[in-house]
Amino acid sequence: MARTPASRGTRAATLSDVARLAGVSVATASKALNGRNHVHPQTRERVVEAAAQLSFSPNSLARGLLAGRTGTVGLLTSDLVGRFSLPILIGAEDAFGAGQVSVFLCDARGDAIRERHHVQALLSRRVDGLIVVGSSTDPRPPLADAVDVPVVYAYAPSEAPDDLSIVPDNVNAGRMAVEHLIACGRTRIAHISGDRQYSAARDRAAGAQAALDAAGLSLVGEVAYGAWEEGWGRAAAGMLLDRDPEVDAVLCGSDQVARGVLDSLRERGRRVPEDVAVMGFDNWDVLTTGARPQLTSVDMNLEELGRAAARALFEAIDAEHGRGIHTVQCRVVVRGSTASAG
Amino acid sequence: MARTPASRGTRAATLSDVARLAGVSVATASKALNGRNHVHPQTRERVVEAAAQLSFSPNSLARGLLAGRTGTVGLLTSDLVGRFSLPILIGAEDAFGAGQVSVFLCDARGDAIRERHHVQALLSRRVDGLIVVGSSTDPRPPLADAVDVPVVYAYAPSEAPDDLSIVPDNVNAGRMAVEHLIACGRTRIAHISGDRQYSAARDRAAGAQAALDAAGLSLVGEVAYGAWEEGWGRAAAGMLLDRDPEVDAVLCGSDQVARGVLDSLRERGRRVPEDVAVMGFDNWDVLTTGARPQLTSVDMNLEELGRAAARALFEAIDAEHGRGIHTVQCRVVVRGSTASAG
DNA sequence: AAAGAGCCCGAAAAGCTTTTCGGTCATTGG
DNA sequence: CCAATGACCGAAAAGCTTTTCGGGCTCTTT
Numbered sequence: 146m147a148r149t150p151a152s153r154g155t156r157a158a159t160l161s162d163v164a165r166l167a168g169v170s171v172a173t174a175s176k177a178l179n180g181r182n183h184v185h186p187q188t189r190e191r192v193v194e195a196a197a198q199l200s201f202s203p204n205s206l207a208r209g210l211l212a213g214r215t216g217t218v219g220l221l222t223s224d225l226v227g228r229f230s231l232p233i234l235i236g237a238e239d240a241f242g243a244g245q246v247s248v249f250l251c252d253a254r255g256d257a258i259r260e261r262h263h264v265q266a267l268l269s270r271r272v273d274g275l276i277v278v279g280s281s282t283d284p285r286p287p288l289a290d291a292v293d294v295p296v297v298y299a300y301a302p303s304e305a306p307d308d309l310s311i312v313p314d315n316v317n318a319g320r321m322a323v324e325h326l327i328a329c330g331r332t333r334i335a336h337i338s339g340d341r342q343y344s345a346a347r348d349r350a351a352g353a354q355a356a357l358d359a360a361g362l363s364l365v366g367e368v369a370y371g372a373w374e375e376g377w378g379r380a381a382a383g384m385l386l387d388r389d390p391e392v393d394a395v396l397c398g399s400d401q402v403a404r405g406v407l408d409s410l411r412e413r414g415r416r417v418p419e420d421v422a423v424m425g426f427d428n429w430d431v432l433t434t435g436a437r438p439q440l441t442s443v444d445m446n447l448e449e450l451g452r453a454a455a456r457a458l459f460e461a462i463d464a465e466h467g468r469g470i471h472t473v474q475c476r477v478v479v480r481g482s483t484a485s486a487g
Numbered sequence: 488m489a490r491t492p493a494s495r496g497t498r499a500a501t502l503s504d505v506a507r508l509a510g511v512s513v514a515t516a517s518k519a520l521n522g523r524n525h526v527h528p529q530t531r532e533r534v535v536e537a538a539a540q541l542s543f544s545p546n547s548l549a550r551g552l553l554a555g556r557t558g559t560v561g562l563l564t565s566d567l568v569g570r571f572s573l574p575i576l577i578g579a580e581d582a583f584g585a586g587q588v589s590v591f592l593c594d595a596r597g598d599a600i601r602e603r604h605h606v607q608a609l610l611s612r613r614v615d616g617l618i619v620v621g622s623s624t625d626p627r628p629p630l631a632d633a634v635d636v637p638v639v640y641a642y643a644p645s646e647a648p649d650d651l652s653i654v655p656d657n658v659n660a661g662r663m664a665v666e667h668l669i670a671c672g673r674t675r676i677a678h679i680s681g682d683r684q685y686s687a688a689r690d691r692a693a694g695a696q697a698a699l700d701a702a703g704l705s706l707v708g709e710v711a712y713g714a715w716e717e718g719w720g721r722a723a724a725g726m727l728l729d730r731d732p733e734v735d736a737v738l739c740g741s742d743q744v745a746r747g748v749l750d751s752l753r754e755r756g757r758r759v760p761e762d763v764a765v766m767g768f769d770n771w772d773v774l775t776t777g778a779r780p781q782l783t784s785v786d787m788n789l790e791e792l793g794r795a796a797a798r799a800l801f802e803a804i805d806a807e808h809g810r811g812i813h814t815v816q817c818r819v820v821v822r823g824s825t826a827s828a829g
Numbered sequence: 830a831a832a833g834a835g836c837c838c839g840a841a842a843a844g845c846t847t848t849t850c851g852g853t854c855a856t857t858g859g
Numbered sequence: 860c861c862a863a864t865g866a867c868c869g870a871a872a873a874g875c876t877t878t879t880c881g882g883g884c885t886c887t888t889t
Contacts, residue, residue: 156555157613157635159845170869175847183867200633202611206557207845210548210874213498217612220592225577228773235567238594242601247608250562250592252580259584266589269544270559271499291542293499375777401777408779431570431774435717435743437750501875512839517877525837549875552844 158199167195178203209271217247218458219267221260223301224280225252228429229447233278233299236451244459246273255280257289264290274458277303282312282345295461299454300447302470309461311454313445314472315345319352322396322424322443325477327356329485331394331422333365337381337406338398341370346398349426353396365389373398378405386413393421394483400425400432400442407436407482422483438481445475500541509537520545551613559589560800561609563602565643566622567594570771571789575620575641578793586801588615597622599631606632616800619645624654624687637803641796642789644812651803653796655787656814657687661694664738664766664785667819669698671827673736673764675707679723679748680740683712688740691768695738707731715740720747728755735763736825742767742774742784749778749824764825780823787817 164174169188177184177192178201184192195201209215220237222230234250241248249267253260267275274294279285279301287305288296295309302310326334336353338346350368357364366389371377378397382405385392395410397403403425407417415421417438425433428444450473457467506516511534519526519534520543526534537543551557562579564572576592583590591609595602609617616636621627621643629647630638637651644652668676678695680688692710699706708731713719720739724747727734737752739745745767749759757763759780767775770786792815799809 157610160847161845171846172848172870173868176868179847181848185867188867202607204552204845205612206548206552207874208847210546210552210845210876211847213874215548217591225573225580231567231573234592235594238567238592242593242605245608247591247593247612249559249589250576250580251584251589252577263584265544266587268499270547270589379779401773404777429773431743431771435746437721502877503875513876514840514878515838518838521877523878527837530837546875549844550877552846552875553877555844 157204158196158201160201160203162199163192163195163201166199167192214273215271216245217249217270217272218455219249219251219263219270219272219275220278221251221253221263221267221275222278222280223253223260223285224255227280228427229300230278230280232447233451233454236448236453237276237299237455238451239448240452240455240459261289264288264292268292268294274462276454276458277301281343282315282348283343295458295466297454297458297461299450307468309457309467310470311450311457312470312472313345313447313450314474315348315445316352316355317472318426318443318445318475319349319354319396320356321352321475321477322349322426323353323356323360325441325479325483326394326396326422326424327360327362329394329418329422329483332362333389333392334362334394334396335365335369335385335389335392336396336398337369337371337378337385337402339371339373339377339402346370349398365392370398371402373401375401375405375408378402378407379409380405382406382409383413386410386415395421395423397423397425400427400429400440403440403442403482404432404436407440411437418482418484424477424483428478433478433480436482438484441480441483442478443475444478446473449473499546500543502543502545504541505534505537505543508541509534556615557613558587559591559612559614560797561591561593561605561612561614561617562620563593563595563605563609563617564620564622565595565602565627566597569622570769571642572620572622574789575793575796578790578795579618579641579797580793581790582794582797582801586797603631606630606634610634610636615804618796618800619643623685624657624690625685637800637808639796639800639803641792649810651799651809652812653792653799654812654814655789655792656816657690657787658694658697659814660768660785660787660817661691661696661738662698663694663817663819664691664768665695665698665702667783667821667825668736668738668764668766669702669704671736671760671764671825674704675731675734676704676736676738677707677711677727677731677734678738678740679711679713679720679727679744681713681715681719681744688712691740707734712740713744715743717743717747717750720744720749721751722747724748724751725755728752728757737763737765739765739767742769742771742782745782745784745824746774746778749782753779759824760826766819766825770820775820775822778824780826783822783825784820785817786820788815791815 164171177189251263275296284304285301287303298310369381424441426443428442433440506513519531593605617638626646627643629645640652711723766783768785770784775782
């Protein structure tokens with residue numbers, strides 16, 4: 146039942162109220178409710194009943210003030226709009242929620258001024274720690290302010306090597322993708338990627354190249370860098386087919402690019418996966434499951450990355466602060482676009 | 488510069504520290520930093536310098552404890568994974584961030600138990616208010632617990648008429664969509680929608696019908712309800728063209744459905760927009776801008792909805808609590824798929 | 830020169846919980 | 860029956876900030 150108008154303004158019950166109703170002191174009431182010993186079972190029950198009757202809920206502010214720990218953390222994103230922050234945020238919220246920790250969400254919108262502002266606000270609220278989520282996997286400068294609580298950088302690593310960062314393993318993602326294509330019997334593999342400015346694009350390409358080298362194969366053509374868009378995928382696939390018609394697999398830098406590539410292949414009468422296998426990165430389900438055929442993709446496990454960041458922050462709060470860049474493994478999600486060659 | 492190892496454990500400076508360094512009492516220090524009068528300018532300056540030197544930041548816990556107001560709100564989502572929560576969340580965070588309010592983010596994952604758990608946690612943290620974000624526009628039961636702070640329901644309205652809810656106007660969205668198609672010169676309009684279980688689908692269809700009635704037109708065939716998926720859009724468009732080949736516009740229940748419809752039309756050799764205009768709902772840019780041609784869509788203004796919810800909560804905290812269901816207007820974003828008939 | 834006025838500053842309380850330590854009561858053993 | 864022990868409860872302090880109110884100082888005015 147929602148708040149009734151009458152109940153508005155009646156300030157929440159305090160421990161004193163509970164103690165008075167139960168006929169004990171506040172100290173006893175506190176001990177009774179917190180399961181401390183040296184309280185008579187009968188007394189405890191009276192207190193618990195009184196608390197229930199007043200729907201008492203302890204004031205976390207007072208508790209935090211006393212304990213020097215609030216059970217809150219700050220989650221500071223650089224760009225909530227981009228699609229990579231959300232799964233990380235979901236994972237972190239999941240991990241913290243289970244541990245009785247509440248999460249302050251702040252979005253800096255890529256603005257350094259706003260970021261400092263939020264950091265100051267979070268510190269004044271005495272958060273126990275901070276997770277800084279970047280908007281791309283390119284390294285970012287560490288927080289500008291002196292912060293006396295642990296900080297974990299997620300997705301974008303900190304440029305300071307002594308900071309703790311947790312990032313996806315794009316090199317290995319590229320390697321696993323090519324290994325999957327090779328396992329499907331493909332040997333003439335091209336790579337159409339996104340914006341070269343992004344380390345994610347370069348890292349995936351490097352991993353792909355490593356896997357090709359290991360198999361004694363070489364890429365069909367050069368890596369085609371462009372933009373993270375369907376339109377680029379369509380255009381690049383057209384050029385690719387004109388230049389290298391013998392290609393039997395296209396590794397795409399993202400699912401968006403892959404959708405464009407699929408479109409072009411269909412228009413040119415190439416069957417997927419019979420003639421050409423296609424796969425993407427990110428495993429963005431609105432794109433992968435709507436595609437025809439459904440799109441094989443490398444899932445970067447961003448939710449798990451968020452959980453890992455939360456766990457790392459937990460440890461840093463309770464014990465010693467880790468350092469360096471840690472990676473979270475990815476996985477290939479196989480769908481129709483890379484079924485084995487018939 | 489990030490925290491150095493040495494600084495760890497040195498508890499944050501308190502007002503006493505500042506006062507001691509400045510050679511004044513804590514009361515004077517407080518007044519000096521908060522711009523209260525009856526402080527000598529010279530004294531004030533000494534205090535401000537001392538505070539800066541110690542990088543003092545007032546403890547919001549103590550402040551909140553005293554003031555009975557924390558400057559925090561809870562944002563309780565039912566399902567962060569769905570794509571509608573995020574823009575609302577962005578809008579709310581934006582509106583609050585400007586107002587010095589910090590936001591606790593909680594995700595109930597559609598679980599009532601978890602929701603109650605989070606509400607309890609938020610109340611114990613003494614949030615000043617609560618925003619409850621639903622996962623669909625279907626009405627939801629009000630919060631199970633008695634809550635003595637204002638609550639605003641966003642996206643999904645509360646079933647209790649005395650609660651304050653802010654929702655998108657799907658009826659008007661359907662009306663505006665059809666009006667746009669008519670303005671483009673279309674008269675034989677079909678409607679392929681998503682899951683009939685969703686009130687959003689029914690409301691949009693109702694609005695579309697109202698606009699057709701007003702123009703003296705009638706729908707081509709019946710409303711084709713199905714699923715919020717590309718595959719359904721492809722299948723339904725195929726059936727539509729077989730049955731009603733004279734159709735010159737297809738209003739789609741979502742951008743995903745529209746993408747499927749576009750696919751089918753191309754395969755059948757119908758030109759878009761020359762032969763058939765297509766539009767969707769949600770204005771999900773990865774789908775609309777990647778489409779060929781780019782897709783006209785109705786933007787439900789969810790960010791604005793989030794901001795409106797935040798503003799409403801602000802008012803409810805400071806003044807009187809509004810009631811009833813309020814709507815946020817949508818807008819048509821015109822792109823190539825509905826260019827006027829030549 | 831004395832009194833009054835005005836300006837500044839400081840002491841103290843309030844806000845709520847937890848923990849420590851001291852005190853009271855009952856019970857048991859000698 | 861008395862002393863000792865153990866069980867249980869209460870007073871008080873700590874944690875930090877803000878506000879109120881009283882007191883002290885200086886400067887001016889008569």
